[in-house]
Each structure stands twice: as structure tokens, then as C-alpha cells.
Amino acid sequence: MLLKGQRIRAFLQTFVSLILLTMLLNSCSIHLVPQYNADMEEQIKNGAKMSDRLYLQMIVAAPDSKNFSIYEDKYLDVQVEINSILFQDEIRPKANDIIVSVQKLRDYFAKAMEDHRNKKSLSNGELTIYHEQLQAFWRPVLIEELALKKAK
């Protein structure tokens, strides 16, 4: 009789342990990166497109139509977009790597804008390099967000 009681107790202990382990495992998944955000992907693509368009417009403009004052509003539009992406990333958990990339993009864009403001007008050679390098700063930011899509 005692033996039977012990066996029931052991069974119940094992059963409860397994239930607890299952509950623990179900709540246990590793999170090393932020969650993918479809709106963020759209915003990054849109920001990249805006800066692409701005520089292409300046490149094709006539030499006397490349003055900073003509494009100041468009520069600000792109800057606002970058700042908004950075702001959202700063409050995203585990987004340290992404934040670095967006900060680098923000700083570079600010530098390119400042150079244009100081020189009043930029040559096509300068604009072409800024255009190419800006695309190169946008690329990792987008690739980071797309990588999050593959996180399980």
C-alpha cells in the first residue's frame, strides 16, 4: 500500500515537473535583436528614396541652379526622416547596432548639407560622391531591418 502511494507521489512529481518545464520552455525564447517592424522598413526605403531624388535633382540641375537655398527644404525633409528613424530606434530594445548605423547616416547627411550651405553651390563631382556615399550609408540601415525579418 505504501509502495503504491510512493509511486503515485513520484508520478505526480514528475508530471508537475514536466508541466512546469513545458511552461518555462514555452515562455523561453532568446531575443538578441529587436523585432522586425514593417513600418520602419517602409520609412527607411522612403528616406533613402528622398535623399536619392534630392541628389539626382541637384546633379541634373543647371550649374546656376545648384544653390543651397533652392534645396534647403528638401534637405530638411530628408533630415527629419532620418531623425524620426533614429528616434524610433533609440526606444527600441536591443537596437544598439542599428542605432550606430543610423547615427552615422545622420552625421554624414548633416555634414553634406553643411558643406553645401557653406559653399553655396556644389560641383557635379562633389554631388556625385555625396550621392554615392549617402546610398552606402542607407544600405546597411535597410539591410539591418530586413535581417530582422528573418529572426525566429
Place this chain on the structure above:
Amino acid sequence: MDFNIDEVLAQMLAAVQGAVQENWDMVKGPASSFLQSRRLRLDLLASLRLKNQIDEQFFEDRLDDEKDIMTSELHAIAIMSEVAAQNAANAAIGILQKAVGAIIGHV
């Protein structure tokens, strides 16, 4: 039903290997694209400098900016590696979950 820990561990290891291999393709593509686009930009920079379409200071400043681009790209590769590590860890946990779930189902 027996809970064979060796078998579960082997399955967990296989799941980790599968996740890492799957994600290697994810890292390889962008990494080579970064290298290729860098080569094109450096060619462009050098060519514009040789044609005197940009001055020496501008050339050196932009060359310096390439370091920041590379830093940003390395952070993107770090994110991809973290995604791979996360997927591998969660695949292993998933195997353990299934094994324990199967035991409970038979109790």
C-alpha cells in the same frame, strides 16, 4: 515513452547547424555587395580626383568617410550574425519543447 536525452541533444545540435547554415547565405550576399560597392566608390573617387573634378581636401574627407561606411556595414553584419545566433538558440529550444511536450502527451 522514454525521454532520450542523447537523442534530444543530437536533434538540438542539428537544429543549430541548420539555422547557422541557412543564415550564412543571408550574411554572404550583403557582405559581398558591400565590398563590391566600396570598390566602385573608390574607383569613382580616384577618377574624379584625377580629372580634377574634386579637390584634394574633398577627396581626403570622403576617403575618411569610407571608414564610417565600413563601420556601419560591420554593424549590419553583426545584426545578421545575431539573428543567426537567435535562430539557432530558438531552434534548439524548440526541439527541447517538442521532446518534453511529447513526453507529457504520453503521461
